[in-house]
Amino acid sequence: MMKFILTWLCLIPGLAFADAATIYLQHCASCHHPERLGGTGPALFPENLGRLKPEQAQVTIAQGRPASQMPPFQEKLTAEEIRSLVSYIYQPSDKPIQWDIDQIRSSHQVLARDLPAKPRFDADPLNLFVVVETGDHHISLLDGDKLEVIQRFPTRFALHGGPKFSPDGRFVTTASRDGWISLYDLYNFALVAEVRAGINTRNLAVSGDGKTVMVANYLPHTLVALDARDLTPLKVIPVSDEKSGKSSRVSAVYSAPPRHTFVAALKDLPEVWEIPYNDQAAPVITGMVHDYQPASGEALPVAKGPFPVRRILVEDYLDDFFFDGTYSYLVGASRDGGSARVVNLDVRRTIGKLDLPGMPHLASGILWEKDGVPILATPHLKEAMISFIDMKKWQIIKRIATEGPGFFMRSHENTPYAWVDTSMGGKKDRIHIVDKRTLEIVKTLQPAPGRQTAHVEFSRDGKYALLSVSEMDGELVIYDAATLEEVKRLPMKKPSGKYNVFNKINRSSGTSH
Ligand code: DHE
Numbered sequence: 001m002m003k004f005i006l007t008w009l010c011l012i013p014g015l016a017f018a019d020a021a022t023i024y025l026q027h028c029a030s031c032h033h034p035e036r037l038g039g040t041g042p043a044l045f046p047e048n049l050g051r052l053k054p055e056q057a058q059v060t061i062a063q064g065r066p067a068s069q070m071p072p073f074q075e076k077l078t079a080e081e082i083r084s085l086v087s088y089i090y091q092p093s094d095k096p097i098q099w100d101i102d103q104i105r106s107s108h109q110v111l112a113r114d115l116p117a118k119p120r121f122d123a124d125p126l127n128l129f130v131v132v133e134t135g136d137h138h139i140s141l142l143d144g145d146k147l148e149v150i151q152r153f154p155t156r157f158a159l160h161g162g163p164k165f166s167p168d169g170r171f172v173t174t175a176s177r178d179g180w181i182s183l184y185d186l187y188n189f190a191l192v193a194e195v196r197a198g199i200n201t202r203n204l205a206v207s208g209d210g211k212t213v214m215v216a217n218y219l220p221h222t223l224v225a226l227d228a229r230d231l232t233p234l235k236v237i238p239v240s241d242e243k244s245g246k247s248s249r250v251s252a253v254y255s256a257p258p259r260h261t262f263v264a265a266l267k268d269l270p271e272v273w274e275i276p277y278n279d280q281a282a283p284v285i286t287g288m289v290h291d292y293q294p295a296s297g298e299a300l301p302v303a304k305g306p307f308p309v310r311r312i313l314v315e316d317y318l319d320d321f322f323f324d325g326t327y328s329y330l331v332g333a334s335r336d337g338g339s340a341r342v343v344n345l346d347v348r349r350t351i352g353k354l355d356l357p358g359m360p361h362l363a364s365g366i367l368w369e370k371d372g373v374p375i376l377a378t379p380h381l382k383e384a385m386i387s388f389i390d391m392k393k394w395q396i397i398k399r400i401a402t403e404g405p406g407f408f409m410r411s412h413e414n415t416p417y418a419w420v421d422t423s424m425g426g427k428k429d430r431i432h433i434v435d436k437r438t439l440e441i442v443k444t445l446q447p448a449p450g451r452q453t454a455h456v457e458f459s460r461d462g463k464y465a466l467l468s469v470s471e472m473d474g475e476l477v478i479y480d481a482a483t484l485e486e487v488k489r490l491p492m493k494k495p496s497g498k499y500n501v502f503n504k505i506n507r508s509s510g511t512s513h
Contacts (some may be wrong), residue, residue, distance in 0.1 A: 038199065043280060045089070062079075103196075108193055112185065112190045127144035138493065142490075144460055147464065159176045169504075169505050195226060198342065199219040211278065212234070221249055271313055309439060330342075333360055357382070375389065404428065406421045412511075414461060414462030447467065453477075475492055478490070
């Protein structure tokens with residue numbers, strides 16, 4: 001990708017970066033920040049623009065972005081000036097990017113307090129779906145029984161990853177790729193608080209006790225703890241190794257409620273971090289080392305201060321992982337490698353290796369039990385197949401070919417079927433239905449021929465399966481999960497993920513947490 005960008009940049013004659021910097025300050029800085037850190041508009045660094053090709057950026061500057069505050073500049077700037085601006089924003093920053101606790105605090109805003117604790121709608125509040133529409137940066141709230149949108153509101157630019165719910169399902173917290181964390185009260189359709197926790201953010205997790213939000217950042221190299229009630233910043237945790245001080249991007253952070261901890265995957269260090277989220281949790285961590293006998297004289301870790309870091313040293317860079325149902329194990333896949341490691345979080349060691357080529361997407365796998373054996377199943381981002389793993393023996397028990405590499409596999413406790421997309425290949429419009437009892441594909445759906453189709457989520461009772469046709473004039477297609485017949489279509493603007501409150505807060509084994 002970088003090679004492609006540099007080649008493209010070399011084609012630009014004329015304007016030097018100094019001129020582009022002047023144009024940037026004149027036309028862009030008021031929204032995107034004089035140092036490109038972002039403001040009302042997103043941050044403009046190569047790391048934040050990874051999913052936008054330079055040609056697309058050129059069109060955006062020239063024509064503006066519909067349904068946003070980005071105006072068109074084609075009347076004010078020449079085509080050459082626009083190309084020069086694009087090359088400028090794809091240059092890495094010439095100084096380290098800072099976003100410290102004071103900057104985070106100054107971005108923090110509480111917008112609503114003491115709202116009524118009663119839903120303003122008749123729908124079952126636990127059977128709501130939060131649907132993220134990335135086409136025009138909105139969230140639609142869907143009644144999971146009537147299958148109707150009951151509210152739609154704007155979000156920050158480019159939400160990504162799963163929004164996370166409070167344990168009672170009333171509040172939901174979202175993260176944008178630009179580091180904006182937003183807290184919504186679903187009962188009142190209200191934005192409660194916002195804070196910018198990073199410049200380039202990966203995801204967030206909410207602690208099992210609902211008290212803390214932890215944010216994982218690529219830029220800067222930090223984890224940021226926030227008070228879940230109103231997003232007040234609590235602590236910035238710099239991410240680096242103990243000996244050399246080498247810092248690392250954080251690929252993702254997850255909550256492990258039975259352990260009372262957050263677990264973070266690091267992109268640039270061969271370590272997994274486990275962080276207890278309250279003072280009471282700290283002794284629990286040491287006490288959980290049930291199958292670990294320390295060598296004589298070796299001290300068990302003692303947690304000190306808020307959010308102490310417990311390092312688990314691993315042999316590889318595990319920037320991608322799933323937990324087993326007990327949260328004692330994680331399976332981590334290295335993005336560069338063709339294999340995955342099984343890490344026992346209690347003994348803090350790698351205990352196995354699995355042949356898992358073509359890296360699964362974070363949050364893509366699901367769990368269920370077949371003939372008494374706990375199964376983990378996952379599609380692969382770069383290979384047209386699904387792997388089924390026996391989590392007792394930590395062995396691959398079966399692989400099946402699909403019509404293309406896929407992003408997400410999803411199911412529900414009340415259905416014998418698992419649904420998996422093939423959206424990463426040429427046939428991006430297929431959904432395979434896999435029978436969890438036989439581990440075979442029993443049907444292939446094609447809800448919108450030729451159009452990108454992915455990400456299934458079930459209603460609270462498992463009766464309906466909702467999938468996204470994730471194009472600008474896209475739609476949600478809703479199926480009867482038992483008969484596999486289509487029930488309804490709802491138009492949406494590039495719907496990405498959808499999240500059912502009940503399934504998420506009860507950590508259904510058929511979805512991500
Ligand atoms: Fe995702 C979840 C990382 C590309 C849609 N994706 C996640 C999570 C991570 C992640 C860390 C877990 C967050 C969580 O829920 O807490 N995603 C990455 C990547 O590294 C990758 C491959 C490249 C990147 O650009 O970051 C990537 N992801 C994509 C897409 O291209 C998708 C399809 C469209 C988009 O919106 O960018 C996409 N990712 C999603 C969705 C989830 C997700 C819908 C939440 C799934 C869920 O059910 O929880």
